[in-house]
Amino acid sequence: MAKQAEAERDxxxxxxxxxxxxxxxxxxxxxxxxxxxxxxxxxxxNLQVLLEIAVSKTPP
Incomplete structure (x- = not known):
C-alpha cells in the first residue's frame, strides 16, 4: 500500500x-x-530590469 501511495504522489x-x-x-x-x-x-x-538591479544594489 505504501508503495502504491508513493507512486500516486510521484x-x-x-x-x-x-x-x-x-x-x-x-x-x-x-x-x-x-x-x-x-x-x-x-x-x-530591459530598462525596467536595469532599474531593479540599480535599486537592489543601492546600500540602505
Missing part, C-alpha cells in the same frame, strides 16, 4: 510539474507575440 507531482511547464511555455509564447508586435516593449523591459 504521478501527481509529475502532472503538476508538466502543467507548470505548459503554462510557462504559453506565457513565453504570449510574451514573444507582444514583443513581435511592439518591439519597443523589449527595450522598456
Amino acid at each position: 504521478k501527481l507531482a509529475k502532472i503538476i510539474s508538466a502543467e507548470g511547464e505548459f503554462l510557462s511555455a504559453q506565457k513565453l509564447g504570449d510574451t514573444a507575440d507582444i514583443i513581435a508586435a511592439h518591439p519597443i516593449a523589449l527595450q522598456l523591459r
Whole structure:
C-alpha cells in the first residue's frame, strides 16, 4: 500500500510539474507575440530590469 501511495504522489507531482511547464511555455509564447508586435516593449523591459538591479544594489 505504501508503495502504491508513493507512486500516486510521484504521478501527481509529475502532472503538476508538466502543467507548470505548459503554462510557462504559453506565457513565453504570449510574451514573444507582444514583443513581435511592439518591439519597443523589449527595450522598456530591459530598462525596467536595469532599474531593479540599480535599486537592489543601492546600500540602505
